[in-house]
Amino acid sequence: MSGGETATAGGPERPPALLEVTGLRTWFDTDQGTARAVDGVTFDVRAGETVGIVGESGCGKTVTSLSVLGLLPTPPARVLDGSSIRFRGEELVGATARRLRAIRGNEISMIFQEPMSSLNPVYPIGDQIGETLRLHRGMSRREARTEAVRLLDEVGIAGAERRVDEYPHELSGGMRQRVMIAMALSCAPDLLIADEPTTALDVTIQAQILELLAALRASRGMAVLLITHDLGVVAEVCDRVVVMYAGQVVERGTVEEIFADPRHPYTRGLLDSLPSVDEPGRRLVPIPGTVPAPTDWPDGCRFRARCPLAEERCGEPQDLVGLGREDRAARCWKAPAVGAGRERP
Amino acid sequence: MTRYVVRRLLGAVPLVLGIATIIFFVVNAAPGDPTLYMMAPGMSSEVVEQLRVNYGLDQPVHVRYVKWVGAMLTGDFGYSFSYNRPVLDVLMDFLPNTLVLSACALGLAFLVGIVLGTIQAVKQYSGLDSALSVVLLFFYSMPSFWLALMLILTFSLMARNVWDWPIYFPASGITSTGHDFMGPWEQVADRARHLVLPTLSLALVLAAGIARYMRGSMLEVIRQDFVRTARAKGLPERTVVFKHALRNALIPVITLVGLYIPVLFSGTVFVEYIFAWPGMGRAIVEAITRRDYPLVMAASFFFATMVVLANLLADVLYAVVDPRIRYE
């Protein structure tokens, strides 16, 4: 019920939350100690919108997305008590394996970074798409095949009737990602989780896939949770953005807010390292250093060692600080004070 | 597909001929000849010489080689001294017994090996995995002839004479003495009972090796992206493992067919010898002790040819299972 109340508090025009992740902590027990890969992550996705999770590799964004569907091997992974993942109000943490399977590929589906290795090399693509339909929709082999052809057509694969019997190795990378999308869309899910869907592709193909995703979202009205390290992609397709660093959310806001008025030094660092068409000739400023190892996050602000604005007080634990609008927040005590614009230290 | 198989078969011909050549020269490099073993006391040297002429042993080596290869190509493997019958007839009596035993052992070995290896991989790091690893390594290190004796001791001798088990297995031959008087179903059951211990002696050692390999292969596959995709579709774990992972993990295991056939045949020599199983392995050991050269040569040649064919079969299977392999 509380989920519904928060949703209404955001404003009457906003649709209710489809996915609510609250205080998610996913840790890994490794030989080197406990890796706190995801360490208290909170965000939500509303019906029909696209939310981007952004961050460098190793910040925990992929683990977050896999945790939603319970796809991490346990052990070594474990989702800690107190974590909550609600899908249409239903708690998924601790849900039975059977219930999770009924949701996967049906109400929430997922596509992955590596289209080259994400398809099973020994089965024709039509079988792999049809498998989902037969599982969740109870279709016969023939119905599933017909539907697979239609889906391949929908994701823009020419000659779908012929392609449906081909094996993954006969397709290019971009085509395989289209097949993955067709597979994910087959049961008309309400939420599509796309984990770096374009990273492994050529730039031109990237644009095509993003366009396809945007078009399908519009025509089907599904929500998309897009995991990426590429702010350019975010700017292009997302409504709202969650910036992650070292297993935590460091900033949340709409795409306009994040790009025009970044409040966390890390977000600003990401933007400064991005070339911009608006300001040709601006020097790109890389963020110094690297993400610390998830086995030993520093106390206090985890970005401190790389932050140009670090002070004594940053050694204390930092909480997300609300910034006016209900969803807007940043994990930095300086955030409320920092004004709009891109003032650099 | 057919063209691929035919081309591979043709490619194997020089290999088989080479093998025949090696056999011929190894056997003929040995000191002494079979007439020494046919000599009865008091036989005159003229008679011995006549025997040598009869068997063509008086001719130079290269002449005999050409004759032997020529005859072999027409299916004539010579005349067995010890059985007084054409070699091919003798071998055709033994071959089916060896094939039945080998096929049962190979089938059981792959079945057990694949199942155990898969279980281990799926339950990696569990107590079951480590326990199986220890047991499998133990069997993997075991000589099949010793395993055969231990199986006889336990499931034949002790079971019948000491523990009075309701079920025990015969320790020699392919049928019981009263076989001819049994009904058809009893005959089948009788043969099956005789097959149990020899098959186990061969299969357990091979299965241990296959399971070790399968575990590694499965562990590699189970970490791959497409397995995650299968889970993300909502498929039950059973389907994920047995449909998506297993078929991929089996691809490298197929090469083991070619690799293990020679090991299997070596094993049949011991097992046939121990269980008095009238097969090629026992025949070759007996032929050697009697210096029955034509039989030795033909039996070795048969074994080697079967290995070549098994390798070919493995390659074809490989191409069938893995769509990425082209026949061209």
Add this chain to the structure above:
Amino acid sequence: MVGDPVTAGPRRRVVGGRGLSAVLPGAPQLLAGRWGVGAAALLAWVGFLWLLVARWDRVWAGAGGPWDERLAVATVVLGLAGAWVWSWRDAGQPLAGRAVAVSQWDLAVRAFSRNRTAVAGLIVIGGLYALALVTPLVAPYDPLAQGDLMTERYVGLSAAHPLGTDQFARDVLSRLLYGARISLSIGFVAVAISVTIGTLLGAVAGYLGGLADTVIMRFVDMVISFPRLILLITIIALFQPSIFLITAVLGLTLWPSTARIVRGEVLSLREREFVQAAVALGYSKTRIIFKHLIPNALAPVIVAATLGIGNTIVLEAGLSFLGLGVQPPTPSWGTMVDAGRGVLLDAWWLSTFPGLAIVFTVLSFNLVGDGLRDALDPRLRS
């Protein structure tokens, strides 16, 4: 990563140090957590010392006896001295935080020493070879001495004969110990022969290519197509079986698989920059093969050789079992298993114990081989 200075090994604590190592070599290392080398040194020290004290009369007599007894005495003396000197010097080494340049071999050694079962296998193998060397001092009886055939045949396990006696009233334990010498030395020598031939021919085939490659590899294909046992029994049965013939034939039939491995390695090494550089510098083919190719192709050969010793021991036992190997009365594990074949029910120990000896020996070689494979494969090491 390679070549970076890395702190070597686990941090060692000073426990006892040299004082302790003077009394119990290996103990300081064991206490410092380096249980592999520690246990090896301690076991060698305690074992050989016990031999020296408990079998003092035999050691004394053996020093002037036949060659195998002299070898046994020398093993005891050198083993004691070696364990003591090594432990003393090692305990005096600086203890922690040595920064050293790390080579591939160092990394492999470190990865291997972390693999507990493999290290245990190596210690067992070391123990077996040591036992084989000192057998004349340890064995309770002469392996060929027959007891009273009326009263001492097929005697079961007892204090006088821990593993019973055989059909000629000979002590099974003593024969088992002497049999170890045969099995272990045949295994080692045969594999040494095959590795030498296989490495040379494989390197030549891989590097020269062309006709040499075709001829060698076609021959390899043919030999590999034989069930090895059938080739062996054919050859051995045609000649007179003897230990030398068996060793030679085992060695001469195993090399093709080594040649295949080495050829594969050399084919990929041939294209690498350091070999191209050697060619550009005008080095001779012999020099390139011996100095540049073979040393870099050795890792998989070492693994195959370790596993090959185990295999060869099984094969030798099998040949002896068929009566085509070591001939009676010389004790070997295979003939001993065969001796019990007809009396399984009445004298189960006759076949059982030599078989177990084979299993555990081969098991140790397999453990070490697996450990070496994991340690030598850079992909598995990280």
